[in-house]
Amino acid sequence: xxxxxxxxxxxxxxxxxxxxxxxxxxxxxxxxxxxxxxxxxxxxxxxxxxxxxxxxxxxxxxxxxxxxxxxxxxxxxxxxxxxxxxxxxxxxxxxxxxxxxxxxxxxxxxxxxxxxxxxxxxxxxxxxxxxxxxxxxxxxxxxxxxxxxxxxxxxxxxxxxxxxxxxxxxxxxxxxxxxxxxxxxxxxxxxxxxxxxxxxxxxxxxxxxxxxxxxxxxxxxxxxxxxxxxxxxxxxxxxxxxxxxxxxxxxxxxxxxxxxxxxxxxxxxxxxxxxxxxxxxxxxxxxxxxxxxxxxxxxxxxxxxxxxxxxxxxxxxxxxxxxxxxxxxxxxxxxxxxxxxxxxxxxxxxxxxxxxxxxxxxxxxxxxxxxxxxxxxxxxxxxxxxxxx
Ligand SMILES: NC(=O)CC[C@H](N)C(=O)O
Numbered sequence: 135x136x137x138x139x140x141x142x143x144x145x146x147x148x149x150x151x152x153x154x155x156x157x158x159x160x161x162x163x164x165x166x167x168x169x170x171x172x173x174x175x176x177x178x179x180x181x182x183x184x185x186x187x188x189x190x191x192x193x194x195x196x197x198x199x200x201x202x203x204x205x206x207x208x209x210x211x212x213x214x215x216x217x218x219x220x221x222x223x224x225x226x227x228x229x230x231x232x233x234x235x236x237x238x239x240x241x242x243x244x245x246x247x248x249x250x251x252x253x254x255x256x257x258x259x260x261x262x263x264x265x266x267x268x269x270x271x272x273x274x275x276x277x278x279x280x281x282x283x284x285x286x287x288x289x290x291x292x293x294x295x296x297x298x299x300x301x302x303x304x305x306x307x308x309x310x311x312x313x314x315x316x317x318x319x320x321x322x323x324x325x326x327x328x329x330x331x332x333x334x335x336x337x338x339x340x341x342x343x344x345x346x347x348x349x350x351x352x353x354x355x356x357x358x359x360x361x362x363x364x365x366x367x368x369x370x371x372x373x374x375x376x377x378x379x380x381x382x383x384x385x386x387x388x389x390x391x392x393x394x395x396x397x398x399x400x401x402x403x404x405x406x407x408x409x410x411x412x413x414x415x416x417x418x419x420x421x422x423x424x425x426x427x428x429x430x431x432x433x434x435x436x437x438x439x440x441x442x443x444x445x446x447x448x449x450x451x452x453x454x455x456x457x458x459x460x461x462x463x464x465x466x467x468x469x470x471x472x473x474x475x476x477x478x479x480x481x482x483x484x485x486x487x488x489x490x491x492x493x494x495x496x497x498x499x500x501x502x503x504x505x506x507x508x509x510x511x512x513x514x515x516x517x518x519x520x521x522x523x
Pocket of ligand 1: 408451452
């Protein structure tokens with residue numbers, strides 16, 4: 135249902151001066167960000183709490199947002215990280231047995247601004263045509279907007295290029311993770327007998343990545359984004375995992391790339407990276423990353439595994455991409471996007487070192503790509519067998 139009140143209480147200003155009016159919900163106030171659109175039909179809470187969305191506001195192309203409410207069980211990190219959300223209709227009342235809070239109350243509690251009643255198709259077209267804009271969003275119940283000030287704030291937003299945001303969202307301390315993926319009827323369960331010791335470097339990790347590792351038999355220790363090779367190798371891991379995360383990989387690479395290079399040189403263990411972790415691995419191997427126009431954000435992105443010829447439907451959330459033309463000798467392109475041919479995976483020919491641009495942990499999205507966690511575990515099994523023989 136559209137909002138009953140015709141008086142706008144929220145305004146979105148694009149840096150080019152385009153304005154969208156609607157109804158605010160959640161927190162009041164102002165925020166600035168890059169604006170992207172996400173086409174997933176489910177999982178708005180997982181999207182809002184994905185640390186990779188730092189510095190971004192998400193336009194949801196799916197119109198019915200709010201209908202599953204919110205539950206702490208679905209948080210991908212402790213608090214929402216995305217700056218705000220733009221939706222077509224007012225948030226639907228929650229109708230779900232797992233709900234503990236309505237979406238607007240949850241947004242307000244976490245200081246996040248929402249705006250409904252927006253022609254999200256028009257907004258999405260604008261993003262597709264001109265690239266992800268810099269925007270300012272205000273929720274003001276009085277409805278008095280300082281339009282010139284809002285546009286100026288949108289123009290002053292520094293953008294995501296050159297921004298290291300991983301350090302802001304990473305854990306400050308190392309910790310152990312032993313919760314597995316959600317499964318009916320028991321929900322989340324603790325792992326019992328992990329087979330592989332894995333260090334996950336947290337550039338902004340989603341919980342379901344850590345759960346997926348635990349479900350694949352990994353005893354996971356999470357280290358901060360700034361962990362050195364010494365910090366990682368001191369734990370004597372069987373494998374190293376590089377997580378997803380926000381911001382510009384080249385900026386985070388200033389400290390992450392030397393650490394990853396040294397891990398590759400000194401520790402001969404399997405390495406698996408996802409999204410920002412994929413981009414950082416590519417940089418460490420000598421490739422380059424570039425900013426995309428409107429990026430990939432959704433849960434239905436077809437990707438071809440060039441090794442098997444199989445197509446998997448994947449969850450995606452990235453605004454930068456690895457330039458496949460820049461991949462050096464010895465680094466194989468393993469996966470490509472069937473939407474635009476962009477790089478979606480790499481591996482080393484001679485060692486179990488591989489990464490993907492998309493999100494095999496889903497949350498939200500299809501489970502087609504979970505095999506990658508099993509491939510990582512199998513590589514650690516193979517290494518243990520070689521060492522034993
Ligand atoms: N999900 C991610 O890890 C995103 C990686 C990177 N921040 C990008 O936007 O491309």
